[in-house]
Amino acid sequence: MSYLGSVETPQPWSPEGVQAIVAAHQSLEGPLIPILHALQNIYGCVPREAVSIVAHALNLSRAEVHGVVTFYHDFRDRPAGDRVVKICRAEACQAKGGEAAARVLLSVLGLPHDTAWGGTTTDGVVTVEPVYCLGLCAVAPAALIDGEPFGRFDGMRLCEAVGS
Amino acid sequence: MIRLYIPGDAAALAVGASDVARAMTSEAVRRGVDIAITRTGSRGMVWLEPLVEVETPGGRIAYGPVDAHDVASLFDAGFLAGDDHPLRIGRPEDHPWLRDQTRITFARCGIVDPASLSDYRARGGFAGLAKARAIGPEAIIAAVTASGLRGRGGAGFPAGIKWKTVAAAAGAPKYVVCNADEGDSGTFADRMILEGDPFALIEGMAIAGFATGANTGFVYARSEYPHAIRAFGRALDVVRADGALGAFDIKLRIGAGAYVCGEETALLESLEGKRGQVRAKPPLPAHKGLFGQPTVVNNVLTLATAPWILAHGAEAYANLGVGRSRGTQPIQLAGNVRFPGLYETPFGLTLGELVMGVGGGTASGRPVRAVQCGGPLGAYFPPALFDTVYDYEAFAARDGLIGHGGIVVFDDTVDMAVQARFAFDFCALESCGKCTPCRIGSVRGAETLDKVIAGIEVEANLALVEDLCHTLKFGSLCALGSFTPYPVMSALTHFPEDFRRLAAGSETRVS
Ligand SMILES: Cc1cc2nc3c(=O)[nH]c(=O)nc-3n(C[C@H](O)[C@H](O)[C@H](O)COP(=O)(O)O)c2cc1C
Ligand code: FES
Numbered sequence: 001m002s003y004l005g006s007v008e009t010p011q012p013w014s015p016e017g018v019q020a021i022v023a024a025h026q027s028l029e030g031p032l033i034p035i036l037h038a039l040q041n042i043y044g045c046v047p048r049e050a051v052s053i054v055a056h057a058l059n060l061s062r063a064e065v066h067g068v069v070t071f072y073h074d075f076r077d078r079p080a081g082d083r084v085v086k087i088c089r090a091e092a093c094q095a096k097g098g099e100a101a102a103r104v105l106l107s108v109l110g111l112p113h114d115t116a117w118g119g120t121t122t123d124g125v126v127t128v129e130p131v132y133c134l135g136l137c138a139v140a141p142a143a144l145i146d147g148e149p150f151g152r153f154d155g156m157r158l159c160e161a162v163g164s
Numbered sequence: 165m166i167r168l169y170i171p172g173d174a175a176a177l178a179v180g181a182s183d184v185a186r187a188m189t190s191e192a193v194r195r196g197v198d199i200a201i202t203r204t205g206s207r208g209m210v211w212l213e214p215l216v217e218v219e220t221p222g223g224r225i226a227y228g229p230v231d232a233h234d235v236a237s238l239f240d241a242g243f244l245a246g247d248d249h250p251l252r253i254g255r256p257e258d259h260p261w262l263r264d265q266t267r268i269t270f271a272r273c274g275i276v277d278p279a280s281l282s283d284y285r286a287r288g289g290f291a292g293l294a295k296a297r298a299i300g301p302e303a304i305i306a307a308v309t310a311s312g313l314r315g316r317g318g319a320g321f322p323a324g325i326k327w328k329t330v331a332a333a334a335g336a337p338k339y340v341v342c343n344a345d346e347g348d349s350g351t352f353a354d355r356m357i358l359e360g361d362p363f364a365l366i367e368g369m370a371i372a373g374f375a376t377g378a379n380t381g382f383v384y385a386r387s388e389y390p391h392a393i394r395a396f397g398r399a400l401d402v403v404r405a406d407g408a409l410g411a412f413d414i415k416l417r418i419g420a421g422a423y424v425c426g427e428e429t430a431l432l433e434s435l436e437g438k439r440g441q442v443r444a445k446p447p448l449p450a451h452k453g454l455f456g457q458p459t460v461v462n463n464v465l466t467l468a469t470a471p472w473i474l475a476h477g478a479e480a481y482a483n484l485g486v487g488r489s490r491g492t493q494p495i496q497l498a499g500n501v502r503f504p505g506l507y508e509t510p511f512g513l514t515l516g517e518l519v520m521g522v523g524g525g526t527a528s529g530r531p532v533r534a535v536q537c538g539g540p541l542g543a544y545f546p547p548a549l550f551d552t553v554y555d556y557e558a559f560a561a562r563d564g565l566i567g568h569g570g571i572v573v574f575d576d577t578v579d580m581a582v583q584a585r586f587a588f589d590f591c592a593l594e595s596c597g598k599c600t601p602c603r604i605g606s607v608r609g610a611e612t613l614d615k616v617i618a619g620i621e622v623e624a625n626l627a628l629v630e631d632l633c634h635t636l637k638f639g640s641l642c643a644l645g646s647f648t649p650y651p652v653m654s655a656l657t658h659f660p661e662d663f664r665r666l667a668a669g670s671e672t673r674v675s
Pocket of ligand 2 (some may be wrong): 026092094133134137140141142
């Protein structure tokens with residue numbers, strides 16, 4: 001079992017593929033969240049159509065599985081951009097100018113940074129998402145760029161690292 | 165062959181530790197010198213990361229913070245022999261910041277090879293488990309109780325009493341669940357253990373399992389920690405292949421981005437594959453926990469400290485600390501602080517000693533205005549309260565908490581009304597939705613503070629905020645709702661002027 005997927009090119013989903021993923025995890029105690037992680041690792045999201053297959057296999061209602069998928073911030077209903085930038089918006093990063101740095105990147109990318117914050121660029125290349133602490137608070141401000149930690153940045157260095 | 169130690173800790177990686185390691189390797193090849201690099205955890209002097217250590221006859225000599233561009237000059241200066249260079253720190257353990265600490269939970273972190281069981285054993289690993297097996301469950305629980313160890317996840321509940329309850333509970337199987345959800349901003353100690361000394365946690369879980377009669381452990385790690393997850397998964401594979409745990413097995417599960425899943429009953433729901441909603445207590449998890457079975461839920465640090473207590477005796481631990489806060493606390497200094505990092509010390513220093521002394525004040529060089537202690541649900545303290553002693557009860561007496569040990573420093577550019585609003589926002593964002601005060605009260609709180617910030621009927625709206633805080637405090641199902649008033653009310657109490665910036669001229673405005 002892979003512990004957590006690195007972001008790779010998502011594959012197109014198929015019912016057989018979903019069934020195989022479910023089968024590979026079904027014997028775990030509490031298999032649902034590991035299955036959802038595995039689906040997202042492979043397909044880049046939890047495909048809407050997969051919900052009923054998973055529900056059926058685990059003897060749950062579709063509403064139950066849907067309720068779980070939507071409860072957790074991690075699960076997406078469509079794949080993210082080619083690059084995923086998770087920027088910390090929590091207090092230690094706030095104290096080190098994280099918000100200002102994020103605003104620079106978001107403006108360059110043409111993404112909102114007000115009540116709405118982040119998202120995927122119209123060309124589908126970059127997704128920026130908020131996170132609340134990455135445990136990198138001693139090198140704040142901090143971000144994960146395609147899963148790799150990045151810290152002690154200002155707006156310019158963040159843009160450079162993202163390649164924007 | 166010369167051995168180098170370069171952290172593989174995520175914070176070190178975030179500032180280029182792997183670039184430095186690569187540069188070291190290619191520079192060594194270019195110069196035809198034979199080096200080997202061990203990736204360790206971090207020593208916790210994070211402002212010096214990437215910190216490179218070289219093994220010399222006189223011990224390890226450290227250099228930092230090293231940039232990939234410094235590598236050639238380090239070779240030129242003869243750093244492989246420990247020679248002088250502007251970045252030379254000397255022996256890390258002689259550095260005042262490390263020397264003045266009492267490292268128990270973090271005794272090995274940054275030193276040991278986190279992927280090597282033989283290195284772990286050579287540095288005292290498994291001495292606690294061996295002792296535990298020799299003395300048996302009752303004596304283990306007596307030792308943990310006598311040590312005074314309290315839960316390091318935030319609530320500070322005595323670990324020995326929890327273990328005793330599970331040991332006495334009827335039912336099989338029983339479980340040990342390690343809470344590695346570490347969601348509090350400003351905290352990273354759990355992550356450092358998972359990456360830097362994972363076998364200590366594994367050993368602690370095995371001890372807890374043996375003491376309580378559980379054969380299965382779960383570690384619930386947050387998905388925001390991909391490197392910790394990899395490092396811990398690798399350690400699990402190593403320990404399984406070795407067979408050191410006997411019949412005890414540990415399973416690693418990954419969260420999915422929900423702060424509230426750090427709350428123990430929400431965590432159990434999540435492990436069971438459900439929405440991470442808080443359960444009403446009672447029943448306690450110790451009686452009916454994971455899958456309805458008796459379950460120990462402990463934080464990473466609580467469990468990782470148990471082996472030391474068993475190996476060195478309860479008294480050695482209990483002799484440290486003050487009042488009812490015994491032993492050491494791994495304190496995490498972060499935010500706008502000159503010397504951020506992990507500082508493990510017995511309870512009893514004052515907040516001022518920690519922020520100004522250990523932390524060196526702000527990184528910006530401006531005056532400290534506020535420090536938030538204990539994560540997003542913790543209070544903001546002004547420098548006027550820097551005489552507060554770092555101990556559970558002393559913080560509680562000042563309407564604060566030490567929580568998981570995080571201290572986040574802000575300079576005088578901070579706007580405390582914005583921070584208070586953020587606390588409501590965070591509560592709204594992360595509420596599990598089960599209880600109304602938390603779900604609705606937080607949204608109302610944010611809206612009301614928006615009016616305050618805009619200068620609209622400031623006093624009336626502040627009274628409303630206080631009222632909302634009262635409702636949250638007494639009406640919420642768990643501490644997400646009931647502790648959100650800590651940051652809000654402390655900001656209001658200690659920094660009233662920040663809420664009245666527009667008030668003077670606009671008191672007559674109506675919404
Ligand atoms: C909203 C909320 C979040 C929490 N997050 C964590 C966490 O991330 N890690 C943790 O160990 N405890 C967390 N706790 C505390 C746990 O509920 C529980 O007290 C702890 O896991 C018990 O372990 P300990 O006694 O070893 O501290 C949280 C509590 C609440 C109310
Ligand atoms: S607060 Fe941003 S990484 Fe912890």
